[in-house]
Amino acid sequence: MEAADRLRPESAFASWWRTVRVAYWLGWQVESNWTDPLLFFIYSIARPLGGALILVFMYFVVSRGGRGDMLGFFLVGSAFWPFVIAGMMGMAWGIISDREHWKTLKYVYTSPISYRAYLVGRSLAQATSATAATAITLLFGRWVLQIPLHLSSMDIPYALVAFALGITSIMALGFVVVSAAMSISGEAWRMPEGVGAALYLICGAIFPVTVLPAVLQDLAQAIPLTWWLEAMRRGLLGAGGLRSFPWSSDLQVLAIFAAVTAVWVAGGVLVFSYAEQRARALGILDRESGY
Amino acid sequence: MNDATPARGMLRLLRAILGRSYPRIIGANRDKSWLFYDTVLPLLGTIAFVYVYKALGAPERFVGYVIMGGATVAFWMNVMWSxxxxxxxxxxxxxxELYMVVPCGIPAILLGMSFGGFVGTVIRAIAIVAIGSLLFDVHYTVSQWPVFLLVFGVAIVGLYGLGVTFASLFLLWGREAWHMANLFMEPVFFLSGFYFPVRALGFWAGMGASLIPLTLALDAMRQLLFPGTHPPFLPLGTELGILGALAISFIVLARFLLRKMEYLARREGRLSLRF
Amino acid sequence: MTVPAIETKELVREYRMKRSPQNPSGAPVVALDGVTLDVPQGEMFGLLGPNGAGKTTLIKVLVTLLLPTAGAARVLGLDVVGQVQQIRERISMVSGGEHSGYGILTVREQLWMFSQFYGLPSKPALARIDELLKVVGLYEERNRRTSALSTGMRQKMNLVRGLLSDPEVLFLDEPTVGLDVTAARDIRAYIKEWIRMKPGRTILLTTHYMHEAEELCDRVAIIHKGRIIAGDAPAALKLRATGGTYFLLTTETLDGISLAGLPGVQRADTRALDGRMELRLHLAEDGAIAGVVKVLADSNRRIFSLQKIEPTLEEVFVQLVGQRLEEADERKAGP
Structure with a gap:
C-alpha cells in the first residue's frame, strides 16, 4: 500500500509545491537559530534599528529636529530592505552552504525534484527570518517617531499585492545572483551582500531615486525593487508622502511593478538555466572552493 | 643549519610581528576580492548616505562627514572581523593552540595581526576617501596636520587595543564571534556618529558612545577638517586627552584580559574539548 | 645526571561540565586520573590508548596548553605551571588531523611565518625549511598554497613546522590519524629518521594504532580512562600476554556459531573481512585449536587460513582492559 502511494503519479505542480515546502522546512531548521534571544536581539532589533536610527539622526541633524515626509520614506525603505538581503542570501546560500558546508549539493541536485523549487523554498525560509526586523522597525516608526503608519490610512490590499510581488521579484533577483554564485567559488558567499549594497544605492531604499544622476534613475526603473519600495510606501503611508515616481498613479506603479517583475522572473529563470548548463558542462556544480 | 640560532627578546618579538603580519599583507595582494568587498562595497554604502544628504538638501560638509564615515567603517570592520x-x-x-605554545607569546601575534590589518585598512580607507571625494568634489582643508595625525594615531592605538580586548572577550564569552561582530555593526555606526555629528545624540549618550575611540576621533578630525562649521561635541584638546586615556586603558585592559584568557584556557581547557 | 625529558607525578586533570541529559549532576569528567610517568631524554616514548583515554589531555598539560587539576608535571626539569616560557623555548607539538594554517600562504611562507615566532633569522630559517621539505618529500610543493594540499601533504607540512625550531622534546599527538597507508608510513619514516639524526632528542607520541607504537617507540605506556595501566618496552609488554597461545583463522561467516564457550578458548574476536570472517583466538593451549576446527567443520564452514601468531600489543591491551582497542573506541563514540 505504501509503495503504491509512493508510486502514485504526482502532478508537476504538486511535486514543485512539495519541494518548496520541504526546502522551506530545511531552510527553517538551518536558520531558526535566530530565535535564540541574543541572536534575535542582534538581527531583529539592534542591527535594523541601528540602521534606521542612523537615517533618522541624519535627518534630524539637517532638519534641526523638524519632521517631514522623508522620515516615513526612510523608515519604510529600511524596514523592508532586510527581505531583499535575506531572500537573496537564502537562495545563494542554499547552493553555497550545501556545496561547501553541508556537502549535500550533489545529492539534492541529483534527486528527482525541481532544483529551482528547492532554492525558492530555501530563500523563502531565510526571508521569513526578516519578518521580525521589519515589524519591529515599523512599530518603532509608528510609536517612537510618530510616522503616520495608521491602519485607517493604509491601503492594505494594495500593500499585500505589492508585498507578494516584491517577494517574487526578490526570488527573481536571487536566481540571477545564484547563477553567478554557481559559477565562481571562494568569495561567492559574500556576493548577495555585494549585490545588495549596489541595489541599496540604486533602488531608492533610503532616498528618492530622483536625486540620482539621470543614468542611474533609468537603471533604477528597470529594477523591480525600486517599484516595490515605492508601492509599499504608497500602500502603507497613504497619500501625500514623498515619492520616487511622483508622476505615476498608485495603480500605474503597481502595473509597471508587475510587468518589470514578470520580465525579471523570466530573465532569472533563463539566466539560471544557462548557469546550470554551464556549470554541468564545466563540472563545477559541486566543486568546493576550499575556503 | 647551525647558524639558525633563535633570537630572543625584542628581536624575536619583531620577527614574530612581521611573521604574523605577512599573511595579512600578502593575502591582500593575492586575493583581489578585497578590492570589491572591502573597498567598493563600503563605498557603495557611503554613496547611498551621500545621496540621503543630497535629498535632504544638506550643506556640502555633510558629504565630507559621510565619506569620512565610510573610511572609518573600513577600520571598524577590520578591527571587528579581523x-x-x-x-x-x-x-x-x-x-x-599553536600560537599559545610558541615562545614569542600571544601579544606578539596580536601585534602582527594589528600591524598587517592596519596596513591593508589604511590603503582601503585612502581609496574610499579619494574616490568618494573625487566623485562628489569634496575638498578638505586640514588646519593642523600634526594634531590631525596625532588624533588619528592615538585613536588607532585605542581602536586596536579595543580589538584585542574584544578578541579575548569573544573567546571567553563562548558565543559565535560571527554574531558578536554583527552586533557591533550598525549600532556602532549609529552611536559613534559615523555619518552625522555625534553631538546630535546629546551629551550623555555621546559620552557613553565615546567609549569607542572612533567616536571622539571622528569628531576631533571633523573639527580639524571643517574648522568653524562643524559643531564640536567637546573641545579638541579634551577629546584628544580622553582618546589618550582610552588608548592606555584599552592596552592595559587588553593585556589583563589576554592573561585571563590564557589562564582560563589552560585551567578550564576551553580551547579544545578533545581529550 | 641529566633531568628526565618528561616527568609526571599523580597528574590529575578534570574538565568541568555543564549539566546535560547525559550528565544530569554536571559531574566533572576526569581525563587524567593520577598519571605518573618518567621519560628520560633521548627516548621515543609512546602513549597508547583508545579515543578519550586522556592522551591528548596529557600532551596539552605537558606543552603548557592546560593546567593540571592536581599532581605535578615537568618537562626538561621545568614546571609546566610556573615555567611556561622556558618550556615553550625548548619544545614543539604536532597534532594529527590538523587543519591549521592560512590557505592564502604557500607551504614555504607558512613555515617561514612559524619560524619567526621562534625568532629564527629568515635566511637560515628558509634554508632549514627547504632542507626539511626535501626530507619529507614536499619540496616540489613548496610554492603551492596550503589550501590546495592533500591531507597527507598538510600533515607533512605540520611535521616540518614541528621540527623547524629543532625542539629538544617533540610532542606528536596522533600524527598519522586520518592519513592513507602510504602517507602514514612516510610520516613514521621521517619521525624515525629525525630521531636517528638527533639522538639526544625526545619524542612523546600518542597513538591508537598498536603497530605504530610497536614500530616507533622504545617504550610504550597503555593509558585507559585516564590511568596508565602498563608501561614498558614493547617486547617486554608483549611478554605479559602470557598464559596461552594465539591463532589467526579465516573462515566463512559464522552466522550464530559461538566459539567462546569451547574448552580452552579464552577469547575469540571476530572481524568481517571481504565477505569472510577473521578470528583472533586466545587459547589456553595449542591443542584447543582442534576443538575450534571441529566446530567449524561440523557447521560446514570452510577454513581459508590458519596460523599461529605472536602476541602483539593488541593482545596486551585486551588482557589489561578486557576489550579490543577498536571496541573501546566504539564504546567511547557510541551513545
Whole structure:
C-alpha cells in the first residue's frame, strides 16, 4: 500500500509545491537559530534599528529636529530592505552552504525534484527570518517617531499585492545572483551582500531615486525593487508622502511593478538555466572552493 | 643549519610581528576580492548616505562627514572581523593552540595581526576617501596636520587595543564571534556618529558612545577638517586627552584580559574539548 | 645526571561540565586520573590508548596548553605551571588531523611565518625549511598554497613546522590519524629518521594504532580512562600476554556459531573481512585449536587460513582492559 502511494503519479505542480515546502522546512531548521534571544536581539532589533536610527539622526541633524515626509520614506525603505538581503542570501546560500558546508549539493541536485523549487523554498525560509526586523522597525516608526503608519490610512490590499510581488521579484533577483554564485567559488558567499549594497544605492531604499544622476534613475526603473519600495510606501503611508515616481498613479506603479517583475522572473529563470548548463558542462556544480 | 640560532627578546618579538603580519599583507595582494568587498562595497554604502544628504538638501560638509564615515567603517570592520573575531577563527582552524605554545607569546601575534590589518585598512580607507571625494568634489582643508595625525594615531592605538580586548572577550564569552561582530555593526555606526555629528545624540549618550575611540576621533578630525562649521561635541584638546586615556586603558585592559584568557584556557581547557 | 625529558607525578586533570541529559549532576569528567610517568631524554616514548583515554589531555598539560587539576608535571626539569616560557623555548607539538594554517600562504611562507615566532633569522630559517621539505618529500610543493594540499601533504607540512625550531622534546599527538597507508608510513619514516639524526632528542607520541607504537617507540605506556595501566618496552609488554597461545583463522561467516564457550578458548574476536570472517583466538593451549576446527567443520564452514601468531600489543591491551582497542573506541563514540 505504501509503495503504491509512493508510486502514485504526482502532478508537476504538486511535486514543485512539495519541494518548496520541504526546502522551506530545511531552510527553517538551518536558520531558526535566530530565535535564540541574543541572536534575535542582534538581527531583529539592534542591527535594523541601528540602521534606521542612523537615517533618522541624519535627518534630524539637517532638519534641526523638524519632521517631514522623508522620515516615513526612510523608515519604510529600511524596514523592508532586510527581505531583499535575506531572500537573496537564502537562495545563494542554499547552493553555497550545501556545496561547501553541508556537502549535500550533489545529492539534492541529483534527486528527482525541481532544483529551482528547492532554492525558492530555501530563500523563502531565510526571508521569513526578516519578518521580525521589519515589524519591529515599523512599530518603532509608528510609536517612537510618530510616522503616520495608521491602519485607517493604509491601503492594505494594495500593500499585500505589492508585498507578494516584491517577494517574487526578490526570488527573481536571487536566481540571477545564484547563477553567478554557481559559477565562481571562494568569495561567492559574500556576493548577495555585494549585490545588495549596489541595489541599496540604486533602488531608492533610503532616498528618492530622483536625486540620482539621470543614468542611474533609468537603471533604477528597470529594477523591480525600486517599484516595490515605492508601492509599499504608497500602500502603507497613504497619500501625500514623498515619492520616487511622483508622476505615476498608485495603480500605474503597481502595473509597471508587475510587468518589470514578470520580465525579471523570466530573465532569472533563463539566466539560471544557462548557469546550470554551464556549470554541468564545466563540472563545477559541486566543486568546493576550499575556503 | 647551525647558524639558525633563535633570537630572543625584542628581536624575536619583531620577527614574530612581521611573521604574523605577512599573511595579512600578502593575502591582500593575492586575493583581489578585497578590492570589491572591502573597498567598493563600503563605498557603495557611503554613496547611498551621500545621496540621503543630497535629498535632504544638506550643506556640502555633510558629504565630507559621510565619506569620512565610510573610511572609518573600513577600520571598524577590520578591527571587528579581523581582530576581535580572529581568535575565534583561529580556534576553529586549530591555530590558536599553536600560537599559545610558541615562545614569542600571544601579544606578539596580536601585534602582527594589528600591524598587517592596519596596513591593508589604511590603503582601503585612502581609496574610499579619494574616490568618494573625487566623485562628489569634496575638498578638505586640514588646519593642523600634526594634531590631525596625532588624533588619528592615538585613536588607532585605542581602536586596536579595543580589538584585542574584544578578541579575548569573544573567546571567553563562548558565543559565535560571527554574531558578536554583527552586533557591533550598525549600532556602532549609529552611536559613534559615523555619518552625522555625534553631538546630535546629546551629551550623555555621546559620552557613553565615546567609549569607542572612533567616536571622539571622528569628531576631533571633523573639527580639524571643517574648522568653524562643524559643531564640536567637546573641545579638541579634551577629546584628544580622553582618546589618550582610552588608548592606555584599552592596552592595559587588553593585556589583563589576554592573561585571563590564557589562564582560563589552560585551567578550564576551553580551547579544545578533545581529550 | 641529566633531568628526565618528561616527568609526571599523580597528574590529575578534570574538565568541568555543564549539566546535560547525559550528565544530569554536571559531574566533572576526569581525563587524567593520577598519571605518573618518567621519560628520560633521548627516548621515543609512546602513549597508547583508545579515543578519550586522556592522551591528548596529557600532551596539552605537558606543552603548557592546560593546567593540571592536581599532581605535578615537568618537562626538561621545568614546571609546566610556573615555567611556561622556558618550556615553550625548548619544545614543539604536532597534532594529527590538523587543519591549521592560512590557505592564502604557500607551504614555504607558512613555515617561514612559524619560524619567526621562534625568532629564527629568515635566511637560515628558509634554508632549514627547504632542507626539511626535501626530507619529507614536499619540496616540489613548496610554492603551492596550503589550501590546495592533500591531507597527507598538510600533515607533512605540520611535521616540518614541528621540527623547524629543532625542539629538544617533540610532542606528536596522533600524527598519522586520518592519513592513507602510504602517507602514514612516510610520516613514521621521517619521525624515525629525525630521531636517528638527533639522538639526544625526545619524542612523546600518542597513538591508537598498536603497530605504530610497536614500530616507533622504545617504550610504550597503555593509558585507559585516564590511568596508565602498563608501561614498558614493547617486547617486554608483549611478554605479559602470557598464559596461552594465539591463532589467526579465516573462515566463512559464522552466522550464530559461538566459539567462546569451547574448552580452552579464552577469547575469540571476530572481524568481517571481504565477505569472510577473521578470528583472533586466545587459547589456553595449542591443542584447543582442534576443538575450534571441529566446530567449524561440523557447521560446514570452510577454513581459508590458519596460523599461529605472536602476541602483539593488541593482545596486551585486551588482557589489561578486557576489550579490543577498536571496541573501546566504539564504546567511547557510541551513545
Amino acid at each position: 581582530m576581535a573575531a580572529q581568535f575565534y577563527w583561529d580556534k576553529q582552524g586549530g591555530n590558536l
